[in-house]
Amino acid sequence: MTPNLKWKIIFIFAVVILCVYFVLGLPTFPTSPAQIRDNFTQQIKLGLDLQGGTHMILQVQVQEAVAQETEQTVERLTTAMRSKNIHYEEARRADDTHVIVRNVATDQVSQFRDLIHDQYEGAWELGSAPGDPTAYLLTMRPSYLARIQETTMTQSLETIERRINALGLTEPTIQLHGRKDNEILVQLPGEGDPARAKQVIQAGGQLELRLVEDPATYPSEAAALSAHGGVLPPNTELVRGRSESRNSQNPQDNGEAWYILSRSTAVTGRDLRSATESRNTEMPGQWQINFQLTSEAGRRFGQFTEQNLHRQMAIVLEKHVYSAPVIQSRIEDQGRIDGNFSQESAHDLALVLRAGALPASIKYLEERTVGPSLGADSIRHGVQASIFSLLVVMIFMVFYYRLSGVNAVLALILNLIILLAALAMFGAVLTLPGIAGVILTIGMGVDSNVLVFERVREELRNGKSSSAAVEAGFDKAFLTIIDTHVTTVVSAFFLFIFGTGPIRGFAVTLTIGLIANVFTAIYVSKAIFQYHLAKMDRQAELSI
Amino acid sequence: MIELFKQPNIDWMGKAKYFFALSGLLLAIGWAAIFLKGGIKYGIDFRGGTNVDIRFAQPPDIDKLRASLRAQGLGTSEIQGISDIANPNSNEVLIFVEQSGQTDQALDEGKAKVLTALNATYGLNASSKPDFNAATPTSLAGFLSQRDPLSLSINAGDKYQQLAKNLLAFRDKDKNGLITNMDELAGASGSTPAVISALKENYTLGPFAIRNVEIVGPKVGGELRNQAIRVTLYALAGMLLYIAFRFYGGQIGGSAGWASRGMVGFALRVIDRIIFGLAAVLAVFHDVLITLGLFKIFGFEISLTVIAALLTLVGYSMNDTIVIFDRIRENNRLLRKEPFAAVVNKSINQTLSRTILTSGLTFLTVLVLFLMGGQVLRAFAFALVVGIVVGTYSSFGIAAPLVVAWNRWRGQTAAGTGTAAGNKTRGSEGGQPRLATAGRR
Numbered sequence: 001m002t003p004n005l006k007w008k009i010i011f012i013f014a015v016v017i018l019c020v021y022f023v024l025g026l027p028t029f030p031t032s033p034a035q036i037r038d039n040f041t042q043q044i045k046l047g048l049d050l051q052g053g054t055h056m057i058l059q060v061q062v063q064e065a066v067a068q069e070t071e072q073t074v075e076r077l078t079t080a081m082r083s084k085n086i087h088y089e090e091a092r093r094a095d096d097t098h099v100i101v102r103n104v105a106t107d108q109v110s111q112f113r114d115l116i117h118d119q120y121e122g123a124w125e126l127g128s129a130p131g132d133p134t135a136y137l138l139t140m141r142p143s144y145l146a147r148i149q150e151t152t153m154t155q156s157l158e159t160i161e162r163r164i165n166a167l168g169l170t171e172p173t174i175q176l177h178g179r180k181d182n183e184i185l186v187q188l189p190g191e192g193d194p195a196r197a198k199q200v201i202q203a204g205g206q207l208e209l210r211l212v213e214d215p216a217t218y219p220s221e222a223a224a225l226s227a228h229g230g231v232l233p234p235n236t237e238l239v240r241g242r243s244e245s246r247n248s249q250n251p252q253d254n255g256e257a258w259y260i261l262s263r264s265t266a267v268t269g270r271d272l273r274s275a276t277e278s279r280n281t282e283m284p285g286q287w288q289i290n291f292q293l294t295s296e297a298g299r300r301f302g303q304f305t306e307q308n309l310h311r312q313m314a315i316v317l318e319k320h321v322y323s324a325p326v327i328q329s330r331i332e333d334q335g336r337i338d339g340n341f342s343q344e345s346a347h348d349l350a351l352v353l354r355a356g357a358l359p360a361s362i363k364y365l366e367e368r369t370v371g372p373s374l375g376a377d378s379i380r381h382g383v384q385a386s387i388f389s390l391l392v393v394m395i396f397m398v399f400y401y402r403l404s405g406v407n408a409v410l411a412l413i414l415n416l417i418i419l420l421a422a423l424a425m426f427g428a429v430l431t432l433p434g435i436a437g438v439i440l441t442i443g444m445g446v447d448s449n450v451l452v453f454e455r456v457r458e459e460l461r462n463g464k465s466s467s468a469a470v471e472a473g474f475d476k477a478f479l480t481i482i483d484t485h486v487t488t489v490v491s492a493f494f495l496f497i498f499g500t501g502p503i504r505g506f507a508v509t510l511t512i513g514l515i516a517n518v519f520t521a522i523y524v525s526k527a528i529f530q531y532h533l534a535k536m537d538r539q540a541e542l543s544i
Numbered sequence: 545m546i547e548l549f550k551q552p553n554i555d556w557m558g559k560a561k562y563f564f565a566l567s568g569l570l571l572a573i574g575w576a577a578i579f580l581k582g583g584i585k586y587g588i589d590f591r592g593g594t595n596v597d598i599r600f601a602q603p604p605d606i607d608k609l610r611a612s613l614r615a616q617g618l619g620t621s622e623i624q625g626i627s628d629i630a631n632p633n634s635n636e637v638l639i640f641v642e643q644s645g646q647t648d649q650a651l652d653e654g655k656a657k658v659l660t661a662l663n664a665t666y667g668l669n670a671s672s673k674p675d676f677n678a679a680t681p682t683s684l685a686g687f688l689s690q691r692d693p694l695s696l697s698i699n700a701g702d703k704y705q706q707l708a709k710n711l712l713a714f715r716d717k718d719k720n721g722l723i724t725n726m727d728e729l730a731g732a733s734g735s736t737p738a739v740i741s742a743l744k745e746n747y748t749l750g751p752f753a754i755r756n757v758e759i760v761g762p763k764v765g766g767e768l769r770n771q772a773i774r775v776t777l778y779a780l781a782g783m784l785l786y787i788a789f790r791f792y793g794g795q796i797g798g799s800a801g802w803a804s805r806g807m808v809g810f811a812l813r814v815i816d817r818i819i820f821g822l823a824a825v826l827a828v829f830h831d832v833l834i835t836l837g838l839f840k841i842f843g844f845e846i847s848l849t850v851i852a853a854l855l856t857l858v859g860y861s862m863n864d865t866i867v868i869f870d871r872i873r874e875n876n877r878l879l880r881k882e883p884f885a886a887v888v889n890k891s892i893n894q895t896l897s898r899t900i901l902t903s904g905l906t907f908l909t910v911l912v913l914f915l916m917g918g919q920v921l922r923a924f925a926f927a928l929v930v931g932i933v934v935g936t937y938s939s940f941g942i943a944a945p946l947v948v949a950w951n952r953w954r955g956q957t958a959a960g961t962g963t964a965a966g967n968k969t970r971g972s973e974g975g976q977p978r979l980a981t982a983g984r985r
Contacts, residue, residue: 049920052716193678364651364759365651366759366761367651367759369754369758370756371597371721372716373599373717373720373721376716376717377720378918381917381920382917382918382921384916385912385916385918388912389908389909393908400901432918432920432921433921436921436924436925439909439912439913440906440909440910440928443905443906443908443909446902447905450898450905454897486786487786487859487863489859490779490783490859491779492859494855495775495852495856498771499852500848502848503848503849503852506852
């Protein structure tokens with residue numbers, strides 16, 4: 001045996017041992033078949049379609065955040081114009097990204113322009129409104145728009161992540177998804193019923209404490225308006241109450257209650273330091289949410305409550321009034337929300353308040369839930385099919401190519417070990433189509449061996465000696481093997497780029513399997529041949 | 545050595561018209577089925593809608609189900625029994641609910657309605673106890689921790705989480721997701737009579753379990769469809785470039801008259817140079833079309849994984865074609881005196897043994913996948929099974945004959961004379977045109 005061959009064999013054994021290490025894991029060296037399976041399942045990450053779980057794609061309605069920003073710009077602008085005494089007829093939001101200011105007093109135009117230039121130049125572009133010679137049109141700059149969209153997405157992602165993590169589920173995945181910039185992917189392994197998670201994710205979470213301007217509540221918007229002569233008092237708005245807070249004994253009660261609240265907020269969700277749920281001591285069986293304010297907000301709130309003693313303060317969550325208690329005394333730092341909460345709903349609401357409000361609402365685009373029994377079934381089918389196809393291939397190769405067939409089988413087994421080790425090492429996720437990729441690797445991988453063996457047979461037929469035939473066979477087949485793998489790997493590459501989850505798993509296993517196949521079918525197989533030839537009698541016939 | 549094919553000598557190109565006829569027939573049957581029976585059958589990935597896969601403890605009464613679904617306003621939904629080849633009595637049903645319009649309804653409205661219908665049919669709405677067959681690890685662990693049937697109190701740690709996991713794993717893996725009697729849980733590791741009686745008190749056993757739910761919104765479906773078509777076209781274009789580059793042919797020239805002048809002449813000369821690539825891509829395209837037709841005939845749905853299988857078979861079919869083209873090029877150099885069709889025949893015969901073997905082995909493995917891989921992968925495996933057979937056939941049945949036919953049409957009757965190395969030499973008028981090949985072997 002040449003020293004070259006010796007090094008080859010040592011190298012191959014080193015690769016084998018390294019791969020086995022990756023697949024089976026150390027330091028707890030497995031001592032029983034059950035532990036082998038345990039280690040194995042720990043090392044290889046299973047996709048949702050194999051372990052069961054929920055997969056959701058959410059779409060953040062970024063245009064809401066944009067519209068909100070435009071609305072706030074209008075407010076700031078009007079306040080600024082009033083403080084500078086600039087007269088105008090109307091300033092309003094035209095659509096999500098445009099503001100119209102009409103009929104600015106002609107002698108104050110330059111003041112107006114200066115104001116815009118000083119404070120709004122970076123984000124807005126001033127122009128004249130088409131079709132209205134007296135009006136100005138403020139258009140949001142694309143860079144500013146992009147920035148709002150980006151921060152909205154980042155904030156949504158972080159908030160959702162905080163909420164889901166607070167639920168205590170196993171290893172959730174939350175990430176941006178796809179090429180559109182407003183989709184988020186959420187994966188919850190092992191979660192068979194996503195209802196609770198969905199509620200927590202979608203909850204707006206906007207908390208506001210506002211003064212109640214009119215102590216009476218009304219059964220409908222129209223009733224509220226007519227009680228005030230058709231026009232709401234200045235700086236107020238109508239907000240709906242939660243239907244659960246209504247007494248359902250009254251047959252006329254349709255569950256609606258409308259409040260007239262001040263527009264300005266004393267406290268918002270951002271001022272919360274913490275929120276927890278606890279039993280409602282006054283109403284046994286129900287739960288409540290206690291929240292603490294930051295010290296700065298506490299000071300503001302203290303002033304607010306002092307100035308408004310004996311008036312009602314509405315606790316508004318997600319644009320619904322939950323309760324409207326009377327302010328009995330100065331409150332500095334904490335408050336309470338009660339309503340018909342069970343422990344679970346109180347816990348979830350406290351969680352949402354802690355995690356912060358969502359900057360824009362969420363719409364669901366896609367939801368898939370694989371039950372755990374289906375996952376277990378899929379694993380079983382996949383493993384059975386893999387083993388069976390391996391057996392079929394093995395039997396055929398040994399039957400058709402005799403001892404060389406054993407060579408091919410060894411190379412194929414090493415191929416699979418390398419494939420599994422690579423999956424474990426890269427942390428790639430194994431999905432059901434991924435297992436199909438393994439089976440396809442078995443089928444295509446052995447093709448390479450067939451290519452070589454057929455060439456070797458041809459060379460033997462042409463009269464070459466055993467070792468020369470082997471040499472020539474591998475030589476001539478090399479490029480063709482590379483060729484046949486290239487097109488399939490290119491296909492897999494496309495699949496990886498454009499595919500999602502399970503399909504990516506397929507692309508990954510197929511690619512890794514074929515790349516490993518180049519190594520095993522050429523390098524390793526040849527080494528086995530060379531070893532065999534070295535041990536063999538010079539004149540003996542090659543078993544192929 | 546055992547050899548399946550000893551020196552075959554078949555006149556493949558002579559049989560070309562039979563091959564074309566066979567392909568034409570398959571294409572016609574497949575696409576007639578598609579056009580006459582309502583178009584390509586898209587899966588939920590491309591249609592949008594809701595799929596609910598339910599397994600029952602007893603064989604379900606489909607008519608009763610249909611009636612209660614109708615009561616929920618889901619009269620147009622499709623109910624299909626799933627019978628797996630491997631598991632014929634699985635009592636499993638697939639309910640498909642269409643996506644109702646493009647409005648902003650809750651995405652899971654369909655699923656909620658199906659559940660209500662099921663609960664109504666089986667009287668589960670009345671019971672106040674939770675269903676053990678629908679319990680999740682977190683809720684079960686919560687219940688067990690509260691109830692503490694093992695009297696662990698503060699020493700519980702995460703024992704109840706582990707116990708919940710074991711109980712549910714037993715239900716899902718050993719009992720296929722459905723338990724009909726709580727006593728069956730005695731087989732789960734960690735369960736004691738105290739645990740079982742606690743469960744009996746607090747849980748009911750629903751007669752069905754939800755195996756799988758897929759909900760795809762309306763916009764997503766359309767987008768995915770466009771994306772799938774785009775990807776397939778890109779892949780084909782990529783293949784065309786690759787093979788055209790690899791088998792870039794010289795000018796088969798010499799035709800006089802209208803075929804050598806102006807735009808037409810230019811276009812024809814371009815095709816001369818890339819005829820191998822074109823023929824290969826046409827063959828692959830033919831494979832995909834036949835596969836789609838067979839899908840319609842056998843009633844399989846086109847889903848995202850099926851598209852993945854189609855792309856894989858595009859790559860695989862290219863393989864085969866490259867092998868034969870490789871050999872044609874090699875033989876072209878060696879056998880200059882022979883007619884091109886004969887060269888092609890010889891090339892196919894020489895590679896026949898290895899083609900049948902490699903395709904046969906790959907075919908066997910995907911056949912195993914089709915038969916044993918389970919319901920989820922069945923359509924995927926079908927695409928591969930069909931694709932490998934058709935892909936192998938198209939290499940010698942479509943691609944090679946196309947190249948031969950093109951050469952013949954361009955006045956080509958003899959293989960190369962003159963230097964083979966360069967690819968820029970022009971053939972003389974009506975004289976000794978040859979097919980020069982370039983590139984490495």
